[in-house]
Amino acid sequence: MERPYLHIKDLKINFHTFEGVKTVLNVDEIKIKKGEAFGIIGESGTGKTVLALSIMKLLEMPPGEIESGEILLDGDDLLKKSIKEMEREIRGKKVSMIFQDPMSTLNPVYTIGQQLINVIRESKKCDKNTAYTEAVDMLNTVKLPDAERAMDKYPHELSGGQRQRVIIALALSCGAEFLIADEPTRNLDVTIQAGILKLIKELQTNLKVTVLFIANNPGLISATCNDAAVLYKGEIVEMGTTKEVLRNPQHPYTFTLLNAVPKDKDTRIDLSQVIPPDDTNIIRGSCVYYNRCTNKIAKCEKNQKLIRLEGTHYVKCGICNGGGMNE
Numbered sequence: 628m629e630r631p632y633l634h635i636k637d638l639k640i641n642f643h644t645f646e647g648v649k650t651v652l653n654v655d656e657i658k659i660k661k662g663e664a665f666g667i668i669g670e671s672g673t674g675k676t677v678l679a680l681s682i683m684k685l686l687e688m689p690p691g692e693i694e695s696g697e698i699l700l701d702g703d704d705l706l707k708k709s710i711k712e713m714e715r716e717i718r719g720k721k722v723s724m725i726f727q728d729p730m731s732t733l734n735p736v737y738t739i740g741q742q743l744i745n746v747i748r749e750s751k752k753c754d755k756n757t758a759y760t761e762a763v764d765m766l767n768t769v770k771l772p773d774a775e776r777a778m779d780k781y782p783h784e785l786s787g788g789q790r791q792r793v794i795i796a797l798a799l800s801c802g803a804e805f806l807i808a809d810e811p812t813r814n815l816d817v818t819i820q821a822g823i824l825k826l827i828k829e830l831q832t833n834l835k836v837t838v839l840f841i842a843n844n845p846g847l848i849s850a851t852c853n854d855a856a857v858l859y860k861g862e863i864v865e866m867g868t869t870k871e872v873l874r875n876p877q878h879p880y881t882f883t884l885l886n887a888v889p890k891d892k893d894t895r896i897d898l899s900q901v902i903p904p905d906d907t908n909i910i911r912g913s914c915v916y917y918n919r920c921t922n923k924i925a926k927c928e929k930n931q932k933l934i935r936l937e938g939t940h941y942v943k944c945g946i947c948n949g950g951g952m953n954e
């Protein structure tokens with residue numbers, strides 16, 4: 628069987644807070660094949676960004692702490708790498724991250740061209756003219772209108788969607804083969820959002836870029852990702868092909884999440900409008916969704932394992948795992 632490009636195993640991450648140690652991520656397994664797009668969905672605070680930052684080794688430690696696990700990129704455990712090795716070999720080289728706010732990545736005092744040329748010259752060790760031509764090509768690849776003129780513009784002179792395209796161009800310019808997109812369309816209006824989603828899909832299909840796409844709204848991953856996982860309180864509660872998870876959801880949390888999807892893809896899901904939030908610590912050893920689940924049965928008091936239902940469809944639920952939804 629083909630080795631996954633990204634293979635996360637038994638990853639447990641804690642934060643040391645004034646209230647004590649809080650586990651924010653407890654992921655059994657995620658496998659992403661090379662050139663595929665994998666979506667992570669979940670409401671706010673479920674650990675999506677912590678997961679992305681841990682792959683880049685950008686989590687602040689302390690207060691963060693990796694209790695256990697492996698993050699294998701092409702077979703190489705990133706958690707065993709030093710920060711220097713991450714900077715030299717991985718970040719912005721093999722893996723690039725696109726954040727919600729492109730302005731946090733772009734330097735406001737340099738033109739788009741200067742920023743792209745610097746990145747290309749550093750990664751390819753080429754002369755300025757070659758880097759210029761490549762920068763314009765890259766802006767055309769990400770379909771930035773009027774690429775040559777955009778080279779002389781400063782980030783504030785571009786729209787939000789254009790800036791996000793520049794970020795993607797920067798990521799690809801240094802040869803990244805794996806993009807982590809953390810809600811890249813947040814704060815963009817619906818039509819601009821659709822353009823960015825289409826671009827990410829094209830990069831994955833045409834350039835075989837591997838993508839980890841993080842979204843609050845499941846509607847955003849349906850057209851972009853092959854596979855998807857639903858994260859709740861740091862745990863994967865359902866996983867499979869995007870079709871299996873979104874069209875045939877089995878976990879009660881996935882049901883609730885999908886029923887709460889607003890019509891506008893740019894509106895964030897607020898589940899507290901549908902079911903009361905669970906701010907309590909989970910009951911020790913119970914299913915992670917126990918406090919909020921309206922279908923729970925006796926066996927849900929025990930910790931649940933991610934069980935394969937059929938094909939590639941996995942679920943972590945006492946009811947689905949032999950109990951029956953209405954029992």
Ligand SMILES: Nc1ncnc2c1ncn2[C@@H]1O[C@H](COP(=O)(O)OP(=O)(O)OP(=O)(O)O)[C@@H](O)[C@H]1O
Nearest residue numbers: 642644651670671672673674675676677678690843
């Ligand atoms: N530096 C920190 N110290 C303590 N707790 C933290 C820290 N950073 C994140 N957390 C906690 O980790 C949990 C997961 O946060 P994370 O930002 O990954 O959520 P998210 O799913 O990305 O949310 P959103 O959709 O709002 O971006 C939250 O409970 C958050 O409060």
